[in-house]
Amino acid sequence: MSILNILTVGNDIGTLADKATDLTKADILSSKIQTLIEDMKDTCHSVGGLGLAACQVGAPANLCVYFDLTSSRLEALINPVIIKKKDKFHSKGEGCLSLPDRRFNVKRYKKIWITGLDEHGEEVEIITRSKQLAKILQHEVDHLNGITLDTKGKEI
Secondary structure, rough: OOOOOOOOOOOOOHHHHOOOOOOHHHHOOHHHHHHHEEEEEEEHOOOOOEEEEHHHHHHEEEEEEEOOOOOOOEEEEEEEEEEEEEEEEEEEEEEEEEEEEEEEEEEEEEEEEEEEEEEOOEEEEEOOHHHHHHHHHHHHHHHOOOOOOOOOOOOO
């Protein structure tokens, strides 16, 4: 597959600030989206990332890939919705591929319940069992909602 260009704050903030467009099952199963998913996985893996949202590679799709700590592989999550949050914590040293070589402290939840679709268009529900997975998924959902961290660690 292909390694995609990751957009960074400063040169493509308009694209990063846009809310993603939901995908239908037909969209998900199309060769265009299946290729995008594989390219996003390859891109995320190539840079050692833990997650990547479609807007970060210039695609408007409500889609992200994330590193699943249980299976130790990258998974796709489409049209994600956080339905429940529990116990706030301070995420220290959180990074973002769109803000390379920078770290931020961000308020996150320790545990979340999230629903969405997998790369086959099947419904999934994830209940995070670790703060790290909760942090990864919240970060990617923020991107899909047009929220990116700025250089001061604030949401823009």
